[in-house]
Structure formats: C-alpha cells, structure tokens
Amino acid sequence: MIRPHPEPAIHLGSPGEEISIQDLQTIKYRFKRLNQLREQRVQDFLQPRQQTFLDLLPLLFHCNFPMLPGFISSTTPAGIPEYNPGIQAINAARQLAKNFTYTRAASQTYPIEGLFLMGSVGSIAFSKTSDMDIWLCHQSDLLSCAIAELQKKATAIEIWAASLGLEVHFFLMDSKQFLLGENTPISTESSGQTQHYLLLEEFYRTAIYIAGKSPAWWLVPPHEERNYTAYIKHLIANRFIPEHELIDFGGFDAVPAEEFTSATLWHLYKALHSPHKSLLKLLLMECYASEYPQPEWLCQDIKKAVYQGDYMTTDLDPYLLIYQKVEKYLQKAHSHGRLALARQCFYLKVMGSSDNTMDSQTRATREKYMHSIANNWNWPASTIDNLKYQRLWNIKKATSEHAVIVQQLTHCYRMIMGFARDHVAQNQENSNDLKLIGRKLHSFLEKKPGKIEIITTRSEVHSKENTLSIVENRLPGGDGWAMYLKNVQMTNAADFEPIQKCRSLIEILCWLIINGLYHKQLQLQFSSHSLKIPNEELHSTLTQINLYLTQSFNYDPPLETYQTLKAQLNSLLIINMGISDDDGLCVMSERSDALSYGMNRQCFIQTINRISLSSWGEITTSQDEGIEGLFNCLADAINNSKKPLSLSSLKFVCHTPARAKGIILRVEAVFNTLIKLFSKQHHNRSPRYILPGGTSFYVFQSANKTLSYKQLATRKQLLSELASPQEQFSTIHFDPAVLENTPIHLIYSLNRPQVIQLFYYESKTDTSVYIVDEKGALYIQPHSKAKPSQLLKQYAIFLESILNRNLFETLLTIEYYEITKSPAGIFSYAPVQLKATASNQELSLRITGEDTHKGIIYSIYCNEKEFSSLDHGNQVFYAAYQHILQFRNGKINYPIHITDIDLPLSAFRIDNPEQLQTIHYLNYKQKIEDKFNI
Structure with missing residues (x-):
C-alpha cells in the first residue's frame, strides 16, 4: 500500500560530520x-x-x-x-x-x-x-x-x-x-x-x-x-x-571506459535475436557513455528517493527508470525516430508480444499503467493504439521494423566504437569475450551478395501469410527475383511493392524459410520467363530446404564458436532446379555416366544452386553452371569445410525426371573420392584425381593445401598432364571412364615412390614403352619394327647410367614389366629380369654439357669420339649424327638410342636440384633421338 505522504529526508554526514x-x-x-x-x-x-x-x-x-x-x-x-x-x-x-x-x-x-x-x-x-x-x-x-x-x-x-x-x-x-x-x-x-x-x-x-x-x-x-x-x-x-x-x-x-564498450557490444549481441528486449538497454548504455566520465547511475535515483523519504510515493520500477532516462536523452537530442522505437520497446517489455504471457486482469492493469505513462510523457495520441497492433504484425511490417532495428543497431555499434577510440587506451587489450562478440556482430550485420538476411523481428510475426508470389523481374543491374504478398505475376509486378528482392531464386527461397514464412498450407504463385518449375517440384524443393535448415542451422551459435576462424559446416546442392523438362536429358545410351553421357559425351549437370552454412551462423547462397560449377562447389567444400569431412558435408537434391537418382549417385561418388584423396594432407605425396566431364577431362590436385582442378580438352592434353614433372610423388586415381582400353590404369596401380617402373606392351604393329618415374610422371613411346629385347636393353642402359652417377639424393630402384592383353581385353603384367650391359659392338652415345655465360657448351661422345659446341657451334648434333651414320651397315635406317645424358639443370629449364626427376631425362632423350632418327 503506497503511503500518501513522503517520509522525512535523512542526511548522513561526510567523514568528520555528524552521522546518526x-x-x-x-x-x-x-x-x-x-x-x-x-x-x-x-x-x-x-x-x-x-x-x-x-x-x-x-x-x-x-x-x-x-x-x-x-x-x-x-x-x-x-x-x-x-x-x-x-x-x-x-x-x-x-x-x-x-x-x-x-x-x-x-x-x-x-x-x-x-x-x-x-x-x-x-x-x-x-x-x-x-x-x-x-x-x-x-x-x-x-x-x-x-x-x-x-x-x-x-x-x-x-x-x-x-x-x-x-x-x-x-x-x-x-x-x-x-x-x-x-x-x-x-x-x-x-x-x-x-x-x-x-x-x-x-x-x-x-x-x-x-x-x-x-x-x-x-x-x-x-x-x-x-x-x-x-x-x-x-x-x-x-x-x-x-x-x-x-x-x-x-x-x-x-x-573503466572499456566497460561501456563491452556492455554495449554484449547488448548488441543479445539484440540480434531479441531486439525489443535489448534496445532499451542499448540506449541506456549510450546515455551512460554520453555522460562519461561521471555517468548518472539509475541506481542512484533509487538511493536518492530512499534518502529523501519519497521512495514509497515515487514509481521506482527498474524498467521505468531506464525508459525515463532514455526518453530525456533522446528528446534532448531531437532523435524522434529513435524515441518512437524506445517507446515501442518499453511497451512490448511491459505488455509482452502475445496474450499468453499474462492473464486478463494483469493485462488490464498494465494497459492502465501504459496509458498513465503515455499521458505523463505526452506520447502522441495514437501511439498506444498503434502498438497494440504489434500482435497482428505480418511479414511486411516485421521486415520494415527489422530495417529500423538494424539501422539502430548499426548506429549503436558506430557510437560505441567512436567512444572506444576517444576513451579506451589504444594498448588496452580487449577481453576474449569482447573479441568474440565483435566477430558475432560483424558476421550478423555484414551484408554481401548471396548472404541470407535473418530478420531480427521474425518471431514477432503472428499473422502468417497464406499466399505469396515469387516473380522473376528486371532489376537495375540485371535480372532478379522478388517476393510479393498475395497473387502477383510478371505482367503486373510493377504495380506492387515487393517485401523482398534477391539476385537469385535460391536466395529468395532460403529467405522465405529461415524467416518463418513457409508452412505446408502456403500457396505459392510462381512466375518466371527463364525457369519452368512445376508446383510439385517447387514445394518439394522448399520442403527439402526447410528440412536441411531445420536440421543443420543454428540461429544463435554459442559465443565460444567465434573463438576459431569461420568455417563452412555443410552445404545443400540443388542440381538442375527448374530445368526438369529438357528433352536432351532423356536420350538413352549404354554409356551411362551422368557427367559424360553417351556417344556425344553429354554432361547432365546444367545448374547448381548451393546453400552453405557457416560455423558463425551465416547462410550463404550461390549459383553455378555446368560441370565446372559443380567442381567449384566440390573443391570449395574440401578446402573450406570444417574437418573432419564426410559425405554429410554436402547434401544433394535433384528433380530431373528419370535422371535424378543417377545424377545424385554419380556426384556423391565423385565427392566421396575427393574426400578420400584430399580431406587429409599427405606427407611427401600429392595425389591426382582424373575424371571425365562432358567431352573434356578434369584433373584435381592439391597445391599449398588448396584443392583445385584444371580442364584438359583432349586426350593428348591428358597424356601431357600425366607426363608433367611433379613436386612430390603423385599417385593417380582414374575414374573408370578415363583412358579405358589402355594399360595406364594397371600401370599406375603399381606405382610407388622412389621406384622407376618400365612396362612394355608388344602389339601386332609396334612395341610401346611406358615408364612411370619416381614421382609418378608418365613417359610413353611407341617403337615400330623394334625387337623388344634390344629395345628394353637400350632403355635399361640409359636408366642405369643416369642413376649410377648419383644424381638423386635418395637411392632409386628400377623395375621392368611386360604387359599382355587377354582376348577379353583385360590387361595384366609380369615382372621381367634385365641386364643393362652393353656389348663392345654397340654404339655408346653420351650427351654432356656445362653452363657458361654464353649458354650451354655441349659435348657429344660417340663411343670415344667427341663432338663439342666449341668446334661445331650450333651444328654439334648434326656433326655427331653424320658420324653415327658410318656405323650403319649398308646405310640401313635403324633407330639411334642415347645411352647417357649429363647436362646442367638449365638444359631441363629448372633451377633446383630437388626438382630434377627421371622424366626430365626421358623427355630430353626423346627430343634428341627424334632429331637423329629423321
């Protein structure tokens, strides 16, 4: 019971004065x-x-x-x-x-x-x-x-x-x-x-x-x-x-001044998900900061009332004290828009946002209380009535309120950062909590293309829409998508104001779901000139997006989550959305690879819409096209997803008639292979994964801990890639549809580091030599009308000679194999024992050289005969060739084989001995032999 009269004031003296x-x-x-x-x-x-x-x-x-x-x-x-x-x-x-x-x-x-x-x-x-x-x-x-x-x-x-x-x-x-x-x-x-x-x-x-x-x-x-x-x-x-x-x-x-900074950031953090609850406290922090270094604390108002004796006759409600201080501050600053927001926050705090927070008697009492506040502070006459309708907000009202709130949050953030610059020592180390809150705020408030804006007022939408329209329209800077209330088509969209505009359809679908507008009874009108999405597919897509976000997305990650750098948690990939009636996808063929189908090598991947969730509570979307768009998504998942990786890091959705299951299974298999090969770092190894895509081939490989890929348009380019020198030993995982009907898959299945492996395959027309060097580079050379035994002997002499000079830091070994092919077309291998010993009658052809300021000085030894660049200049190889012709019986044109090469690194266009590998010698050998064997 409030007493009608105040009690006598009490004065306690300062030290040295009377204290009762x-x-x-x-x-x-x-x-x-x-x-x-x-x-x-x-x-x-x-x-x-x-x-x-x-x-x-x-x-x-x-x-x-x-x-x-x-x-x-x-x-x-x-x-x-x-x-x-x-x-x-x-x-x-x-x-x-x-x-x-x-x-x-x-x-x-x-x-x-x-x-x-x-x-x-x-x-x-x-x-x-x-x-x-x-x-x-x-x-x-x-x-x-x-x-x-x-x-x-x-x-x-x-x-x-x-x-x-x-x-x-x-x-x-x-x-x-x-x-x-x-x-x-x-x-x-x-x-x-x-x-x-x-x-x-x-x-x-x-x-x-x-x-x-x-x-x-x-x-x-x-x-x-x-x-x-x-x-x-x-x-x-x-x-x-x-x-x-x-x-x-x-x-x-x-x-300390830093407390105002940290408290403001904390309430900003809380406001992201409960804005009306936190905005008054944010404004209070701003009031206190404006009074620094002698803030007028609200608790002192209570103490003054107790000492003055009017504590029972004055309303000392803690929340009312906040509102009164904020009202005075904003009126003095003539911030009318912010004052209206403060009144709204106070009303919602007192009255609640719905009827289920209090009984009718309590509500009536509080309504009477709010009317008295409105009268005492001269609120506009319509304010209370307008605030009552908050319980009838629809998404349009919530969106407009969200814009106001974000503007206010941004204002508070800039204000407190300015305060910190003026009052907080530059060498003051912020607490860990402060750093984490700053990351959270930046993550939530930052706007960037494809990022889904989460409405701070979404929980205030108590009136769900039954009909919404998604319309593709022309926007400044390019085509885009818009969402409207009720039924709107492309033809009349200009007459209506959209509630949301996005660059892509996937972005607008995510926005619809994450902000609580989607429900099973929702009638969606879809109007587009570029996509044909049946109503069933649209709702199925929405259902799957909703399920994905419900299961995987955390609206408010714990603050400690921001202790580590932002990482991608997982993604949903929707393949060929709105392209479900393409007749080209219905062609039948025995070649059933969804990435390279039929005789024409058709790729069924046309578009990829991706939704990604980050550990910092962000939802981002992106659009890609074709096989390279898919591979971009897969590589990004490997590079940027939180470890350890698993198949659940990516979820796939596809509605392509008759092809959806096959497309998803194929893409999942590719991603599973990428995880196995590249989700972990391999010490001193750099695997490659080669698979088809349309009429091309694609090679995945990690460099500097980042997975990337490159396109190889032809089979010739693919073989050139296999022949390229490698920084580290590179195993190769071939997709079954790559280089089929060749022994190359079999050869690489035996490949090991620090081992040079020579394979030969004798067909009816020639003998092909395949050499995989100690780092996985492949050398292929066909030889027509050659005796396998003589041919292998020449290669063995060459390989043994370059190894015997200890050109490599670690000891390498050489293995020899014969490849055969069964009537069914199956390749197999068998080890071969060789002795790399040259007879006195055989020609020894050594090429050596040394670096000078004028370039490489070559010396070519044909048995013991020397031909030098000093004597023959640029014709040194021709001179040696003319000498070799003397050894040919009856001028018979048989191949010339180099038996040894001892050249400086510059001849191989490298500058570091660690880069040197056997493929450099083999390629140089082939280059010179091609000149000799014209």
Whole structure:
C-alpha cells in the first residue's frame, strides 16, 4: 500500500560530520521495506503453487532438512545471518515435509551471507516467460568441496523450481572476490567480467533482498557515492555499524571506459535475436557513455528517493527508470525516430508480444499503467493504439521494423566504437569475450551478395501469410527475383511493392524459410520467363530446404564458436532446379555416366544452386553452371569445410525426371573420392584425381593445401598432364571412364615412390614403352619394327647410367614389366629380369654439357669420339649424327638410342636440384633421338 505522504529526508554526514546510528538503521529499514514491496509484487504475479518457492527460498539455504527440496546432505553449507523464518515459511515447509520442525541453530557461523533476486523479476516487465536470476552469496573461506556441495543444492532447487513452472538460475558468488573484480557472476542478461560495474549497477537497481546481510551500498549517502570505499571504511572504523552486518559488493569510484564498450557490444549481441528486449538497454548504455566520465547511475535515483523519504510515493520500477532516462536523452537530442522505437520497446517489455504471457486482469492493469505513462510523457495520441497492433504484425511490417532495428543497431555499434577510440587506451587489450562478440556482430550485420538476411523481428510475426508470389523481374543491374504478398505475376509486378528482392531464386527461397514464412498450407504463385518449375517440384524443393535448415542451422551459435576462424559446416546442392523438362536429358545410351553421357559425351549437370552454412551462423547462397560449377562447389567444400569431412558435408537434391537418382549417385561418388584423396594432407605425396566431364577431362590436385582442378580438352592434353614433372610423388586415381582400353590404369596401380617402373606392351604393329618415374610422371613411346629385347636393353642402359652417377639424393630402384592383353581385353603384367650391359659392338652415345655465360657448351661422345659446341657451334648434333651414320651397315635406317645424358639443370629449364626427376631425362632423350632418327 503506497503511503500518501513522503517520509522525512535523512542526511548522513561526510567523514568528520555528524552521522546518526539511528539514521543508518532507518536507511536499512527503508531499503528492506522497498524490497519487500517488490517481492510482494512478484508473489502477486505468481500462481499459488509458485509462491511457495519464494516463501521457502531462504529457509532452504538456512537449514538442511531431508524432506525439503534441494537436500544433499546434513553437512551442506547452510545458515543465513539475520534470518528467522516466519510462520508462512514454516507452514510452506510443512506442506512438503509434514514432520518439519524449526529450531534455531546454536552456531553463530553463517556460510550463506545473502540471497538476492535480480533482473526483471522485480519490475513491471516480469512475465510468465521471465526467468529468475538469484545471487547466492557465500563466505570467502568456504572450501572448494563445500562450494561444490552448495552448487549441487542450488542445482537441485533449480530443478524443483522448474517443476513449479519457474525458470531459476543460481549464481554462486564470493562478495570479496567480486569486490576485487574477480569471478564476476554472469547472469542471463550480462556477460560477466566484460561489464563488472554495469552489472553491479543493474544489481543495485533491480535486486530484491531476500535474506542475509545488508548491502553496504545502502549506507553510503548519494553525495558520497564517488567516495564509496573511504566512506564504508569510516563507518566501520568508527563503529557506526558492525562490519559483520554488511555485505560489500563495492561502489562506482572509478568505472573503466572499456566497460561501456563491452556492455554495449554484449547488448548488441543479445539484440540480434531479441531486439525489443535489448534496445532499451542499448540506449541506456549510450546515455551512460554520453555522460562519461561521471555517468548518472539509475541506481542512484533509487538511493536518492530512499534518502529523501519519497521512495514509497515515487514509481521506482527498474524498467521505468531506464525508459525515463532514455526518453530525456533522446528528446534532448531531437532523435524522434529513435524515441518512437524506445517507446515501442518499453511497451512490448511491459505488455509482452502475445496474450499468453499474462492473464486478463494483469493485462488490464498494465494497459492502465501504459496509458498513465503515455499521458505523463505526452506520447502522441495514437501511439498506444498503434502498438497494440504489434500482435497482428505480418511479414511486411516485421521486415520494415527489422530495417529500423538494424539501422539502430548499426548506429549503436558506430557510437560505441567512436567512444572506444576517444576513451579506451589504444594498448588496452580487449577481453576474449569482447573479441568474440565483435566477430558475432560483424558476421550478423555484414551484408554481401548471396548472404541470407535473418530478420531480427521474425518471431514477432503472428499473422502468417497464406499466399505469396515469387516473380522473376528486371532489376537495375540485371535480372532478379522478388517476393510479393498475395497473387502477383510478371505482367503486373510493377504495380506492387515487393517485401523482398534477391539476385537469385535460391536466395529468395532460403529467405522465405529461415524467416518463418513457409508452412505446408502456403500457396505459392510462381512466375518466371527463364525457369519452368512445376508446383510439385517447387514445394518439394522448399520442403527439402526447410528440412536441411531445420536440421543443420543454428540461429544463435554459442559465443565460444567465434573463438576459431569461420568455417563452412555443410552445404545443400540443388542440381538442375527448374530445368526438369529438357528433352536432351532423356536420350538413352549404354554409356551411362551422368557427367559424360553417351556417344556425344553429354554432361547432365546444367545448374547448381548451393546453400552453405557457416560455423558463425551465416547462410550463404550461390549459383553455378555446368560441370565446372559443380567442381567449384566440390573443391570449395574440401578446402573450406570444417574437418573432419564426410559425405554429410554436402547434401544433394535433384528433380530431373528419370535422371535424378543417377545424377545424385554419380556426384556423391565423385565427392566421396575427393574426400578420400584430399580431406587429409599427405606427407611427401600429392595425389591426382582424373575424371571425365562432358567431352573434356578434369584433373584435381592439391597445391599449398588448396584443392583445385584444371580442364584438359583432349586426350593428348591428358597424356601431357600425366607426363608433367611433379613436386612430390603423385599417385593417380582414374575414374573408370578415363583412358579405358589402355594399360595406364594397371600401370599406375603399381606405382610407388622412389621406384622407376618400365612396362612394355608388344602389339601386332609396334612395341610401346611406358615408364612411370619416381614421382609418378608418365613417359610413353611407341617403337615400330623394334625387337623388344634390344629395345628394353637400350632403355635399361640409359636408366642405369643416369642413376649410377648419383644424381638423386635418395637411392632409386628400377623395375621392368611386360604387359599382355587377354582376348577379353583385360590387361595384366609380369615382372621381367634385365641386364643393362652393353656389348663392345654397340654404339655408346653420351650427351654432356656445362653452363657458361654464353649458354650451354655441349659435348657429344660417340663411343670415344667427341663432338663439342666449341668446334661445331650450333651444328654439334648434326656433326655427331653424320658420324653415327658410318656405323650403319649398308646405310640401313635403324633407330639411334642415347645411352647417357649429363647436362646442367638449365638444359631441363629448372633451377633446383630437388626438382630434377627421371622424366626430365626421358623427355630430353626423346627430343634428341627424334632429331637423329629423321
């Protein structure tokens, strides 16, 4: 019951002046009476069975009784100073434990120093959906095992409260540690150590004293607020009040500027998903920051009212105090748009966003309260009526409100960053929480092509649309897509205002789903000049996108997620969306590869629409075309997805008639191969994956830990790729449709590092030599009318000679194999033993050289005859060739084989000995032999 007249003002003197002990006790009494009033308001709002919770709360921590909620053991810390349970608490205990009896403990030890409710629980904003934060303050000297026992008890009482329909959170705290700035307890409304003093201000403004010691802050008069620490010491030292009767959380002697930065960022973070709940607090932070370095704290307004004696006649509701301060600040700044938003936030906080948060009587009382506020602050006459319609918001209204809110959030972000530049030391290291919140804000607010904007007000849409239209239209800078309310077609779209515009269809479908507009009864009108999507396919696609986002997307990732760099979690690939009636996809062929189908090597992949989810709670979309668009998506998934990778990292959807299953199975198989080959780094190995795509071939390979691919338009280019030198040993995984009907698959199945393998295959027309060197490079050379034994001997002499000069750091070995082909076309191999020994009659042809400033000086030795560039200049090879002709019997034209090459690195166009490999010698050998064997 509010008293009609204020009580006498009380003035406590400064140190050296008169201080009345009776006045100190009166101040304590007034604060406790104000707290009792707040507690009674909470009780009046609760259901009868929930009221028992507050009745019993202090008793549960004052004693340990086995049949009462939260009992852990008889040794659990218990006992609260200055607390004696009243008859209401004892009766409540006996309802739960009929044999409960209370006897005053003989011990003077009280491990529990105090119990306080805090937050919105004691304000006009308290509702059925509000939670209760409770500070459970304990002695500093409690052992860790005792604190653990106390935490168990608190958790058990939280569970009991939940059974009553109450969401309760206990925060164990040591006031002495808190006073030193250590172990700041977080609450559901704050981030703990990033805002120690601002949390303390909220505590003094909103806390409801339940039991225990009195906060020392009560006894520091308003005019001594900035001298808090010295004043408390003065009271205790001069025995105005016993120290054991006080619990000291500290004052506001010197609040660091960085707290305003961290608190603003924290409330910005909270506003991303509960904007109306957090915007008032954001504006409060802005008010405080504008008053720095001497902010006028709201909790001081409460203290002033208590000391002035009008605390019972003045409305000191914590949320009203915020609104009043914000209103004055914005009126002074002539920020009318922001003021309207502040009024809206205050109204929604008091009235709730829906009817189910309070009963009709409470709603009527609060409506009356809001009308009185509107009258006192001269709100425009229509304001209250307009705010009532918030419960009837549709997506158009929510979208426009979202734009206003994002503008406000951006304004607050820029403001606090400017404040930080002006007041926070440049060498001040921000806390880890601050860094993570900054990442979260940037991630959410950043706009970029293809990123889906999540509407902050989506939960306020209580009126779901039954009909929406998706229309392809001409937008400035290119074609785009728009979404409209009701039925709109391309022909009349110019007459309507879209609720959303996007560059691509996949983007608009994602926006529709993530912002809660999609439901099974939704009638979607689709109008497009480039895509033909049957209604069934459109709804099936939406269903699959909805299922994917529901299962995989986290709207609000935990803050610790931002500790690591952003990574792609997974993606959904929709193949050929809206291209389901292409007749070309219906051709039948025995060559059934969806990537290279039939005799014409047709690729069925025409378009790829991708939805990707990041670890930082982002949804991005992209569009690609054709086989290269698909491969871009697959490579990106390998490079940027969170490890470890699995098939679930990519999900595939396709609606192409008669082909969908085959297309998906083929793409999944490719992706599975990429995962096996490239999801992990291979030490000293660099695998390649070769597969067909249309009429071309594609080679995947990692370089510098990044997977990429290149297109090879012809078979000749493919063989050239296989012959290319490699930085590391490169195994090759061939898709079955690549180089079929050749022994190359078989050859690479035997390939090993540090081994040179020579294979020969004798056909009716020639003998083909295949050599895979120690790094996986392939050399192929056909020889017509050659005797295999003589041919292999020449190759063996050459390979052995270049190895015997120890040109390679590690010892290499050589293996020889014969390849045969069965009548069924199956290739097989068998090892061959060779002796690389030349007879005296055979020609020895060695090519050597050395680098000079004029280039390479060549020396060619035909047996012991030397031909040098110094003598023959550019004709040195021709001179050697003329000499060799003398060895030919009857001028018979038979092949000339080089037996050894010893040249500087520049001859092979490399500059590092580590780059040198056998393929360099083989290619150079072939180049010279081609000249000799014209």
